[in-house]
Amino acid sequence: MLIVPERDIADLMTRAAAFDAVEKVFAAMAAQEAYNFPVVREAIGHEDALYGFKGGFDRAGLTLGLKAGGYWPNNLEKRGLINHQSTVFLFDPDTGKPAAMVGGNLLTALRTAAASSVSIKHLARADARVIGMIGAGHQATFQLRAALEQRKFDKVIGWNFHPAMLPNIEKVATEAGVPFEPVALEGMQEADVIISITSAFAPSLMADHVSPGTHIACMGTDTKGKQEVEAALLARATVFTDEVAQSVSIGEAQHAVAQGLIAETDVQQLGAVINGTHPGRTSLNEITLFDGTGVGLQDLAVAAAVVDLAVEKGIAIEVDF
Incomplete structure (x- = not known):
């Protein structure tokens, strides 16, 4: 061995x-x-x-x-x-x-960041310029480094429950030569791409915090009961995931499905976009959401x-x- x-x-x-x-x-x-x-x-x-x-x-x-x-x-x-x-x-x-x-x-840390980065490559608008970060812990720094390689972002905005941790992601943005700005959750309306990476059991990002055309990568929910975004946001979005069974049972989609806002059949595999069997984003105003539950x-x-x-x-x- x-x-x-x-x-x-x-x-x-x-x-x-x-x-x-x-x-x-x-x-x-x-x-x-x-x-x-x-x-x-x-x-x-x-x-x-x-x-x-x-x-x-x-x-x-x-x-x-x-x-x-x-x-x-x-x-x-x-x-x-x-x-x-x-x-x-x-x-x-x-x-x-x-x-x-x-x-x-x-x-x-690397594979989790890679997963959201893959979703940005295949689902975010080509002209995405502002990336929003919800969460500023250890994993958030990996997420941001990987994401900045997928589009020509010219601004990073960030929110964290404990604002004292925001310098973690500000440092990554600065090293990449991209300006950073702390914002309230309502300020996420400016973002073209949002990565949420927390361990929360109650949503922070609400449906009205997200503008049309945004791509969201929800990367923190991997256990029954966890929740980073309002269930109503998934009803507004086209939802993709790594694995559908996990998404609807322990991922972000668990809440939207339980509330009857979406059905399991509404959740698509990101791999189908990669393979070309699903078109992925179909319009500039479409909200896309990747429910990254983390698969073995x-x-x-x-x-x-x-x-x-x-x-x-x-x-x-x-x-x-």
């Missing part, structure tokens, strides 16, 4: 490689060449943590495995660790033997790519397991 420690991931995986892996996985899912296993996600009753498993099998790439991990909200304050902790395990699909164990923290196949794809790179560079650790 090969081990690629967390400490080596930053020198192996790039945003471009993560984008490519995630885009291919979405396409494979829509073509029914890859599928995800049901998600297990539970509050463990200790340290307010959410813990679970995401896995799947990509027949085309022969990638089999799972990611184990979750969200420990007290980590940063108590221990100086990031709140999201995870590890990816890969298995030989021919024999079932363990093939690799890969540090999943940075990979999770994303983790497996980026982990498999990292293992290949680690072997190529001679830094993978081999153990007899």
Whole structure:
């Protein structure tokens, strides 16, 4: 079995490689060449943590495995660790033997940012110039860096429940040479693209905060009960997702479906747009929304790519397991 420690991931995986892996996985899912296993996600009753498993099998790439991990909200304050902790395990699909164990923290951040970035590439207007960020935590910095590579944005606006955290995303914007402005939620009407990346259980972004033609990437809702945007916003939008079953059960769409505002059949796979079997955006005034629930196949794809790179560079650790 090969081990690629967390400490080596930053020198192996790039945003471009993560984008490519995630885009291919979405396409494979829509073509029914890859599928995800049901998600297990539970509050463990200790340290307010959410813990679970995401896995799947990509027949085309022969990638089999799972990611184990979750969200420990007290980590940063108590221990100086990031709140999201995870590890990816890969298995030989021919024999079932363990093939690799890969540090999943940075990979999770990169693949989550890649997913919203893929949605911007395929769904945002070509003339999008203002990007809005809701959330300013650790993951938000990855989201913004990846998103700024998809369009010629000339302004970043941001809102966070705790305004003291906004310098996190202001720094990213400044490094990219793009002006940053903090705004009230109503100010999101200026944005052509909005990324919401929080761990909220009550909506911040309301339907009247969004202008016609906007693309929204909702990236924080991955558990039953979580909610970042008003359910009425999904009724105004054309909704896309990574996986429909997850979207309507643990994603942002869970609330709109429960309230009868949209049906499960209204939610489309982003992979179908990538494959050309769905037209995606059809007008400049259309609101598009990507419900990024985070699927196990994303983790497996980026982990498999990292293992290949680690072997190529001679830094993978081999153990007899």
